[in-house]
Amino acid sequence: MLYREAGDFHTTYTSDSQTFPIRFDRYRYYAVLVVAFLVVPFIINDYWANAILLPFLIYAIASIGLNILTGYCGQVSLGTGGFMAVGAYACYKLMTAFPDVSMFIHIILAGGITAFVGVLFGLPSLRIKGFYLAVATLAAQFFLLWLFNKVPWFYNYSASGQINAPERAVFGFEVTGPNAAASTTYLFCLVFCAVSALIARNLTRGTVGRSWMAIRDMDIAAEIIGVNPLRAKLSAFAVSSFFVGIAGALFFSVYLGAVEVGEAFSIQKSFLVLFMVIIGGLGSIFGSFAGAAFLVLLPVGLKVLGVDLMGWPTDIVAHFQLVIVGALIIFFLIVEPHGLAQLWRLAKEKLRLWPFPH
Amino acid sequence: MSDQFVFAMEVTLNGLMAGVLYALVALGFVLIYKASGIFNFAQGVMALFAAMTLVGIMNGQVPFAHLINATFGTDLHHFGWHLPALLAIALTVGVMVLLAWCVQRFVFRHLVGQEPIILFMATIGLAYFLEGVADLMWGSEIKTLDVCLFGETGCLPQGINETIDTVTYGWFGYGFFIDNLDITATIVAAILVIALIAFSQYTKQGRALRAVADDHQAALSVGISLNFIWVLVWSLAGFVALVAGIMWGAKSGVQFSLSLIALKALPVLMLGGFTSIPGAIVGGLIIGVGEKLFEFAIGAPFLGGATENWFAYVLALVFLVFRPQGLFGEKIIERV
Numbered sequence: 001m002l003y004r005e006a007g008d009f010h011t012t013y014t015s016d017s018q019t020f021p022i023r024f025d026r027y028r029y030y031a032v033l034v035v036a037f038l039v040v041p042f043i044i045n046d047y048w049a050n051a052i053l054l055p056f057l058i059y060a061i062a063s064i065g066l067n068i069l070t071g072y073c074g075q076v077s078l079g080t081g082g083f084m085a086v087g088a089y090a091c092y093k094l095m096t097a098f099p100d101v102s103m104f105i106h107i108i109l110a111g112g113i114t115a116f117v118g119v120l121f122g123l124p125s126l127r128i129k130g131f132y133l134a135v136a137t138l139a140a141q142f143f144l145l146w147l148f149n150k151v152p153w154f155y156n157y158s159a160s161g162q163i164n165a166p167e168r169a170v171f172g173f174e175v176t177g178p179n180a181a182a183s184t185t186y187l188f189c190l191v192f193c194a195v196s197a198l199i200a201r202n203l204t205r206g207t208v209g210r211s212w213m214a215i216r217d218m219d220i221a222a223e224i225i226g227v228n229p230l231r232a233k234l235s236a237f238a239v240s241s242f243f244v245g246i247a248g249a250l251f252f253s254v255y256l257g258a259v260e261v262g263e264a265f266s267i268q269k270s271f272l273v274l275f276m277v278i279i280g281g282l283g284s285i286f287g288s289f290a291g292a293a294f295l296v297l298l299p300v301g302l303k304v305l306g307v308d309l310m311g312w313p314t315d316i317v318a319h320f321q322l323v324i325v326g327a328l329i330i331f332f333l334i335v336e337p338h339g340l341a342q343l344w345r346l347a348k349e350k351l352r353l354w355p356f357p358h
Numbered sequence: 359m360s361d362q363f364v365f366a367m368e369v370t371l372n373g374l375m376a377g378v379l380y381a382l383v384a385l386g387f388v389l390i391y392k393a394s395g396i397f398n399f400a401q402g403v404m405a406l407f408a409a410m411t412l413v414g415i416m417n418g419q420v421p422f423a424h425l426i427n428a429t430f431g432t433d434l435h436h437f438g439w440h441l442p443a444l445l446a447i448a449l450t451v452g453v454m455v456l457l458a459w460c461v462q463r464f465v466f467r468h469l470v471g472q473e474p475i476i477l478f479m480a481t482i483g484l485a486y487f488l489e490g491v492a493d494l495m496w497g498s499e500i501k502t503l504d505v506c507l508f509g510e511t512g513c514l515p516q517g518i519n520e521t522i523d524t525v526t527y528g529w530f531g532y533g534f535f536i537d538n539l540d541i542t543a544t545i546v547a548a549i550l551v552i553a554l555i556a557f558s559q560y561t562k563q564g565r566a567l568r569a570v571a572d573d574h575q576a577a578l579s580v581g582i583s584l585n586f587i588w589v590l591v592w593s594l595a596g597f598v599a600l601v602a603g604i605m606w607g608a609k610s611g612v613q614f615s616l617s618l619i620a621l622k623a624l625p626v627l628m629l630g631g632f633t634s635i636p637g638a639i640v641g642g643l644i645i646g647v648g649e650k651l652f653e654f655a656i657g658a659p660f661l662g663g664a665t666e667n668w669f670a671y672v673l674a675l676v677f678l679v680f681r682p683q684g685l686f687g688e689k690i691i692e693r694v
Contacts, residue, residue, distance in 0.1 A: 139674070271482065271486075
């Protein structure tokens, strides 16, 4: 009834090619933004911020980043954890070197530095393809982690080898450190998340995004019709690493506060983000959000169900989580290779015809 | 002869031995990749699963004991028997064959004709699934693995090899430290490779396997059952995983990190090429020697050590830039 394009007349090209051409979609999108920006900050508490909302927003940014590289440009990367570490350490060095500069600038600069590192490790993608590239990105993962562990300059010669986020404020509100309020940290991450999604969505709709998809679908054919593979692949690596770097910087400075590189950004993190992208849907910005939400909520839900209701020990629940995540990955690849995003698309398609499907 | 040179020789020998262990894992990858085009990321977890099952069966653990205890409030843990190693190994092989059948029946039969990268991701899912199941079945604590084939004798040897120590002391005035276990692993790996090559060259099933590897469609049209071959090949990979699991498990205990050797096997494969059994061996040796020598000559003195974590990947990366299909891989030809 509500979800129709009928009666929604587009009289200009701009309005015809907007992101949400159907009116209901558009209003739903505005409603989500209003709730996220104006309602949630007033009702949020520490538990919700730290257990669900902050990780969700941060992983959503990381998934958007990886989705651009893997979903849109077809280059599988297992180095996400390493690139997140670059973002975190860049942010740390900037925060300690320039205490007076706004956190916004630090985080964006950290993203920029990660983009540069990403391009460096993306260079082999011009020669290496498919699995070979996936394994080659492991070089980035292990080398970067080792670097941050072994070179004391990166952790400012601290005795523990950890990095701790100093207290920094944005417009007078603390966003890092132990005294930061849940609503401020949430809003801070939300701003980055919303802007990242907006940028990513528009990049993928434009020339750059089309050249990425051409490379993904068949790189030789793309080259023949005039897509420059060097520019397309490297720009995908740069943009992807930029978002992943921002996610890493937020993960360290706002969410965790203190990071031990081998633990926080291990290879497991790379897989986690990859799973988010697969379960959410390759090549879909909405899918990145759906995947991140799913894999952030799953452990929380399982813990509530297993530990609190069934009374199982936590390690059994943790093992169950592995089983369920693994089974879900296989399930999604078999039944719905395009992930949650495709289910969403199908639901919308059904809704358009409802209640008269024929 | 200078000390440094002798040390380097010892390091090289140890690197060769480590390389053999990497090659053992890489072999399982190559088997599956050749026959079905699936890049099996779960190979390392299969090794872990096999080793845990072996230990569990030998010690008579009750499968899923923790889970049953937590659900029903019982207190099960052991059946109270100790099985001889040979029987336990036979049972474990049975479990791995069953696993191969399940994997084929419930996962990859539904994914026939999908893109390779989708299959690869499915095996990552499989790796997580298996790891969870293994932990639920046998518990996640570190276990020791002592395999003795005939009661008290025929155990896997451990510790320094005295003969090599004495002989090299006589030659260089410095005794080399070579672990007995590594020597055993080398011998076992050699036997395994010869057996695999003999199997694929001289038996009917082996020939069918090669036919499938060559061309699925053509193999189907001459009446080879793809399902059977794939179950067979996953069983073989399971068996190789068991051997690798025993060797690594005896070396460093049966624990989660065992599954990470799969990651180490990846650069080996990249060097050797995904489709070549000799490639896996040579790649394993190059990586083993390379990372040990690099750590010895450059890593430990100048870079602060622990370069073994990444050297293999970077070596493979640099190598691939010049030869994208690996040392022995088939040339990649792409058409529009």
